[in-house]
Amino acid sequence: MSHNSDSQPTTALRRRLAELRGADVAPRPMDARALAALAANPGCRRRALLDGAGVDKGALAEALGSPAPFGQSQFAFVRGHSFEARVKGDGGAELMRLVHARTAAADSPAPEPGGVSVPDLSAPGPAGRAERTRQALERATADGGWTLLDHPMVRLEVAGSPVHLEPDAVAVHPDGRWTVVEIKSFPILDGSADPAKVGAAARQAAVYALALKALGGRVDERALLVCPKDFSNLPTAEAVDLRRQIATTRRQLARLTRLEEIAAALPEGATFDPARPPAELAGSVESVPAAYAPQCLSTCELAFHCRDRARCGGAVEVLGREVRGELGGLATVGAVLAAARDEARDTADGPPEEAAVNPAAAALRRAARLRAEALAAAGRS
Ligand code: SF4
Numbered sequence: 155m156s157h158n159s160d161s162q163p164t165t166a167l168r169r170r171l172a173e174l175r176g177a178d179v180a181p182r183p184m185d186a187r188a189l190a191a192l193a194a195n196p197g198c199r200r201r202a203l204l205d206g207a208g209v210d211k212g213a214l215a216e217a218l219g220s221p222a223p224f225g226q227s228q229f230a231f232v233r234g235h236s237f238e239a240r241v242k243g244d245g246g247a248e249l250m251r252l253v254h255a256r257t258a259a260a261d262s263p264a265p266e267p268g269g270v271s272v273p274d275l276s277a278p279g280p281a282g283r284a285e286r287t288r289q290a291l292e293r294a295t296a297d298g299g300w301t302l303l304d305h306p307m308v309r310l311e312v313a314g315s316p317v318h319l320e321p322d323a324v325a326v327h328p329d330g331r332w333t334v335v336e337i338k339s340f341p342i343l344d345g346s347a348d349p350a351k352v353g354a355a356a357r358q359a360a361v362y363a364l365a366l367k368a369l370g371g372r373v374d375e376r377a378l379l380v381c382p383k384d385f386s387n388l389p390t391a392e393a394v395d396l397r398r399q400i401a402t403t404r405r406q407l408a409r410l411t412r413l414e415e416i417a418a419a420l421p422e423g424a425t426f427d428p429a430r431p432p433a434e435l436a437g438s439v440e441s442v443p444a445a446y447a448p449q450c451l452s453t454c455e456l457a458f459h460c461r462d463r464a465r466c467g468g469a470v471e472v473l474g475r476e477v478r479g480e481l482g483g484l485a486t487v488g489a490v491l492a493a494a495r496d497e498a499r500d501t502a503d504g505p506p507e508e509a510a511v512n513p514a515a516a517a518l519r520r521a522a523r524l525r526a527e528a529l530a531a532a533g534r535s
């Protein structure tokens with residue numbers, strides 16, 4: 155993929171992505187949640203292209219007739235916003251107290267009341283805000299005090315194109331460290347929270363940490379997760395180790411195919427404009443290879459559509475990544491059943507030839523034989 159020196163997508167690619175999205179359809183900006191989900195399934199070109207083109211996958215799924223219940227409810231959204239406003243109130247005093255208590259070095263001075271700098275990061279457009287953030291981080295690091303960056307904007311290159319991301323906050327320590335702050339509305343009960351939710355928050359925080367690392371700062375490899383304490387609206391916080399998520403996300407993002415390459419393989423006239431007829435959309439979606447896995451059900455708006463297609467094709471992917479891996483070259487449920495049934499055709503000459511070269515087929519035959527023996531024994535008793 156050809157890019158200009160600033161790693162911006164070429165004008166031709168931008169135009170192509172806009173065409174795919176549909177005339178007059180505004181791009182949907184990618185966020186850290188989407189990026190973390192993309193990094194968790196780097197083999198899915200379909201998601202990479204749709205996200206990269208800014209397609210509203212929820213609207214696309216609706217137009218395809220397979221809407222998936224997805225995303226936050228309005229109630230959760232409002233509750234999350236009011237909790238975040240409370241956490242950041244009073245010039246960020248309580249938030250910085252939590253940053254100091256959970257992530258600061260032992261000899262680091264606690265932030266004084268009124269002693270936290272909160273720079274103005276407003277600027278026109280995401281690129282302008284990202285530049286303001288970069289300058290603010292540079293200044294805060296040089297100043298050596300406590301600084302709170304409220305909704306900064308950072309930039310990460312994904313599949314050859316820049317993506318702008320907005321963490322809830324970044325705290326700058328007097329020793330120059332930068333800590334990502336994630337504010338969530340799920341509770342920490344008796345010191346522990348839902349591990350799945352903590353894991354998802356950590357994956358998002360890792361995406362922000364990677365974007366901050368690209369700016370060359372000393373990024374804390376622990377994020378501060380701030381949540382309501384027990385059933386109250388009072389904030390409490392825990393430091394979350396990001397080292398594994400940072401390494402995994404970096405590796406997975408590097409595996410993504412560049413958007414230009416995926417777009418170039420599309421047939422003439424492909425479109426993801428939700429206003430187009432469902433059959434046309436289905437053809438376009440089908441023309442981009444997907445990598446369905448049951449995890450898609452909790453991370454991607456197209457999950458019901460992709461699951462239906464995978465089921466129709468008898469793809470073993472619907473059984474999960476582990477089973478898929480165990481089955482080697484057997485790509486469909488039909489092929490798996492045929493391999494297992496071949497046990498019945500085993501003769502004194504030995505198993506069919508395929509079993510000799512395919513350990514999965516041999517294991518299936520063995521399992522089928524054991525099952526048949528067990529059923530026969532149960533029938534005799
Ligand atoms: S649901 Fe479909 S498009 Fe989304 S990640 Fe899974 S396979 Fe890819």
